[in-house]
Amino acid sequence: MRGAVLYAPGDVRVEEREDPRILLPTDAIIRLSATCVCGSDLWPYRGVEAVKGPAPMGHEYVGVVQEVGSEVKNVKPGQFVIGSFFASDNTCAICQAGYQSSCIHREPVGGLGAQAEYLRVPLADGTLVATPGTPSDDLIPSLLAASDVLGTGWFGAVAAEVGPGKTVAVVGDGAVGLLAVLAAKQLGAERIIAMSRHEPRQELAAHYGATHIVTERGDEGVARIKELTDGLGAHSVIEAVGTQESMMQSIRSTRPGGHVGYVGVAHNVQLPGEELFFSHVHLHGGPAPVRRFLPELIDLIWNRRIDPGKVFDLTLPLDQAAEGYRAMDERRAIKVLLNP
């Protein structure tokens, strides 16, 4: 089969890879209907994360089950399914508490390479969720978004305790940040402040429910949030970048007693304990337990109540994955869908 492989920073190639096959009785093989490039794929692509030899890329996937191992009970060949970036058993105490991305048996899907024609999904029963039927083509981008960026933005909003009557700020205008705006709207936020200086992203944020746009960053961004909230800060801030600046901007934009939900994968972040102590914020986040939210998100998409697929503003054939990475790296595209 064909699949994308990262050889070195900036060097993504689509090449022939071995077809995946069932290795364990809990595995499933799916034929991908769509896959995509993630903001987090840009960390190794940019050399911020080390690239150790040629690495199959991709961890977002929707597709049709081709084959299942002998112990798989919940999904069967022919079903259209969605999974996320950590395979999980969905039965351990951590999964049952809603933290499937910290499942005691979790396996990262990233290493298996979902930017490809086929994918082996470990722990298929715990990981995959089937849609009610075969989706029409126009729903596929939204279902693919549920695999990571929607689920991640949603978790950010839940971690930030977004709810009715609250003012929410979103730091980061990538796909996750934009879909955190969508999540905040769905969860009933009263005001949603999107922090973005890019016009197409501002427009999409407004489409998803942002009531205010703030273009300033850092201390100036914090000052604008304070101005909009009687000097107190937002009740809930969703961090969707992962840098020192974005984390501090998020903490400082939150009122005492408020909540920061952080879902940008932290890179070289050190949080000053004393400032955090006196900030009085709640801090929660990490790799989103997308599996927790998948049934609800699929339902919302299936019934066309949300349209997260709009974050895909560039669609390419899988063979042009390298151009997809470039477009996202240069911020020419918000998110790139790849057709295998």
Next chain:
Amino acid sequence: MRGAVLYAPGDVRVEEREDPRILLPTDAIIRLSATCVCGSDLWPYRGVEAVKGPAPMGHEYVGVVQEVGSEVKNVKPGQFVIGSFFASDNTCAICQAGYQSSCIHREPVGGLGAQAEYLRVPLADGTLVATPGTPSDDLIPSLLAASDVLGTGWFGAVAAEVGPGKTVAVVGDGAVGLLAVLAAKQLGAERIIAMSRHEPRQELAAHYGATHIVTERGDEGVARIKELTDGLGAHSVIEAVGTQESMMQSIRSTRPGGHVGYVGVAHNVQLPGEELFFSHVHLHGGPAPVRRFLPELIDLIWNRRIDPGKVFDLTLPLDQAAEGYRAMDERRAIKVLLNP
């Protein structure tokens, strides 16, 4: 009046200070029935925090109202009252959300010096809570504990989302840690693991409801908590020290999705963002909004359902404050009560 003043690390003197008087119409003057030395007083005493010139010390107090400003409505002369280390209006949006120690008008009481005969309490209406009547002498230590260490331990337990069915670990065996054990018990925890290597403190922890004692610290302490929790970590961990080691021990002792409540005043702490991200813990804490809990805590003490005053294992006249500091610094005493 007489009052304790810190001149330099290790140099506490009780000397004549000017009698406090009403400065603002929202002030009250109270005659202290008891005051005490706090673990956090040891930071400047040990020179870890800078001492800027002679500083009146103390921020824990119970006593009888002597005089009130013209705008004070909620307390009146003759009443026995308890306040905490931040004066607060108890009416702003932050107070109403339960974060009185981040009140938009807050004033630190520490700078006013509660280790003294009299104290000016700003924002008396929002800060002071009267007891149902004049307490008998044996209740005074417990009421004094409510002024800070009990309220702080309680907030730690609330921030750590302690509740029925949960396993709770407490890092730190000072008065706050011990009273966090008491709080965890009151809040219905199923198992309470006190981390302590000091026998008298272990005994008091057991008295307050600890079901397990762990003497190991750091990585070994984390390993012991994991052993006791099926390898997962505790649901709730209360951090009551404030060092890098104790914070990391707390975070690492908590299961994914669990809660760290941290109330040790952070000193030279830097939290590694990436580890925190993948830990999946909730982190909340800061200076305890003791005012939120005072009515409930006074009620529990008044009805003799809790006995937090047992943390005072040394009582001295105010004039011997220096010996009180030494005893706590050398860990000869858990907490020292001073009689003005």
